[in-house]
Amino acid sequence: MDLLFDHIEQHYPLSSAAREALAENFEEQVLAKGKFLITEGRVCNHLYFLQQGALRGYITVDGKEQTNWFGFEEHFITSFHSFITRQPSVENIQLLEGSILWSISKAQLTRLFDKHHEIERLVRIIYEKYYIRLEERYVNAQLRTATERYEHLIRESPHIIERVPLGHISSYLGISPETLSRIRSRF
Amino acid sequence: MDLLFDHIEQHYPLSSAAREALAENFEEQVLAKGKFLITEGRVCNHLYFLQQGALRGYITVDGKEQTNWFGFEEHFITSFHSFITRQPSVENIQLLEGSILWSISKAQLTRLFDKHHEIERLVRIIYEKYYIRLEERYVNAQLRTATERYEHLIRESPHIIERVPLGHISSYLGISPETLSRIRSRF
DNA sequence: GTCTTTTTTTGACAATTGTCAAAAAGCATC
DNA sequence: GATGCTTTTTGACAATTGTCAAAAAAAGAC
Numbered sequence: 001m002d003l004l005f006d007h008i009e010q011h012y013p014l015s016s017a018a019r020e021a022l023a024e025n026f027e028e029q030v031l032a033k034g035k036f037l038i039t040e041g042r043v044c045n046h047l048y049f050l051q052q053g054a055l056r057g058y059i060t061v062d063g064k065e066q067t068n069w070f071g072f073e074e075h076f077i078t079s080f081h082s083f084i085t086r087q088p089s090v091e092n093i094q095l096l097e098g099s100i101l102w103s104i105s106k107a108q109l110t111r112l113f114d115k116h117h118e119i120e121r122l123v124r125i126i127y128e129k130y131y132i133r134l135e136e137r138y139v140n141a142q143l144r145t146a147t148e149r150y151e152h153l154i155r156e157s158p159h160i161i162e163r164v165p166l167g168h169i170s171s172y173l174g175i176s177p178e179t180l181s182r183i184r185s186r187f
Numbered sequence: 188m189d190l191l192f193d194h195i196e197q198h199y200p201l202s203s204a205a206r207e208a209l210a211e212n213f214e215e216q217v218l219a220k221g222k223f224l225i226t227e228g229r230v231c232n233h234l235y236f237l238q239q240g241a242l243r244g245y246i247t248v249d250g251k252e253q254t255n256w257f258g259f260e261e262h263f264i265t266s267f268h269s270f271i272t273r274q275p276s277v278e279n280i281q282l283l284e285g286s287i288l289w290s291i292s293k294a295q296l297t298r299l300f301d302k303h304h305e306i307e308r309l310v311r312i313i314y315e316k317y318y319i320r321l322e323e324r325y326v327n328a329q330l331r332t333a334t335e336r337y338e339h340l341i342r343e344s345p346h347i348i349e350r351v352p353l354g355h356i357s358s359y360l361g362i363s364p365e366t367l368s369r370i371r372s373r374f
Numbered sequence: 375g376t377c378t379t380t381t382t383t384t385g386a387c388a389a390t391t392g393t394c395a396a397a398a399a400g401c402a403t404c
Numbered sequence: 405g406a407t408g409c410t411t412t413t414t415g416a417c418a419a420t421t422g423t424c425a426a427a428a429a430a431a432g433a434c
Binding site for chain 1: 380381382383384392
């Protein structure tokens with residue numbers, strides 16, 4: 001739980017009262033590789049903090065998987081669309097490694113917003129940061145050639161190659177596994 | 188200004204005290220077609236509400252313009268990355284039509300967060316909505332063929348074609364103007 | 375270790391898209 | 405209307421990427 005609060009402090013420093021209130025509402029969760037945190041069709045009512053491990057979020061388009069993001073240690077994770085709208089998720093979140101997470105329900109979090117203004121501020125600030133991160137992902141996805149997108153990926157997150165099967169990376173880059181293999185073969 | 192508060196009420200109903208505080212801090216701005224709301228290299232310190240008109244946000248990559256979004260009536264607009272980080276904008280925001288906007292500075296808004304919890308809540312909720320809208324844009328941008336992306340665009344926002352030059356639409360879809368022209372020629 | 379299954383690579387070919395150049399159409403201004 | 409200027413279209417060709425099939429490599433199960 002220390003890692004969770006270390007991460008929170010990086011965004012906004014909380015009073016000890018707010019920290020304790022949060023601590024009471026987070027629950028630890030340990031999941032094995034290959035399992036799903038969220039599957040499409042179900043409403044996602046929880047926000048997760050990934051303490052240890054790796055996940056990916058993907059949707060199914062024409063029977064094929066399209067990976068939208070990879071998540072590693074010390075990030076908040078959820079199926080945001082479902083969490084926000086309370087509608088069934090279109091996204092699947094899968095464990096790429098055995099992972100340790102902390103979860104809090106939307107109802108609990110909303111209750112804390114009323115009790116502690118600073119917790120709502122924290123979440124507002126986290127949304128800001130996550131928004132601009134998503135913007136960056138969007139801009140990179142728009143890069144013209146697959147080679148540029150791949151180069152950008154290994155430049156920004158070189159560790160990804162060692163932790164994620166290439167098939168998922170190709171679906172993240174929006175190309176076929178064959179094309180990714182050919183790009184990699186010419187360095 | 189009525190439109191601004193109509194829009195706000197759709198997200199979260201404010202007390203009259205909060206509404207008045209907001210009203211005091213928004214300023215009207217009228218800009219002509221072709222002008223820029225924000226240019227790259229400058230810090231964007233304001234959040235804008237577009238009451239009437241049309242804009243686009245784009246970045247410059249290898250000397251070419253890459254349109255990231257179009258903005259029409261009744262949306263909040265800013266160069267989010269710059270507004271949030273207080274760093275120089277990489278994005279340009281250009282007026283596609285003569286437009287009427289309402290602006291509030293980041294400093295003023297931040298001051299209001301401390302005075303009125305509900306205004307910070309409103310902004311938190313707006314971020315949620317804008318986040319999932321950006322997610323949708325991301326997913327659509329990942330569609331395999333340019334034809335699919337074009338079809339999706341005219342299905343979701345058919346009005347766009349009448350208000351935006353095709354050159355900007357092709358740069359939004361990530362294709363050359365020639366390719367867009369050919370896609371359109373076969374309906 | 376061997377066997378099985380999954381992932382990655384390679385080859386051949388087709389489809390999609392980009393680039394360059396020129397023509398056509400549209401839009402201002404006079 | 406005629407005149408420039410910008411946008412859009414069309415043609416020819418090259419580059420990129422996808423698809424299908426099969427081989428090679430890697431990862432798991434026993």
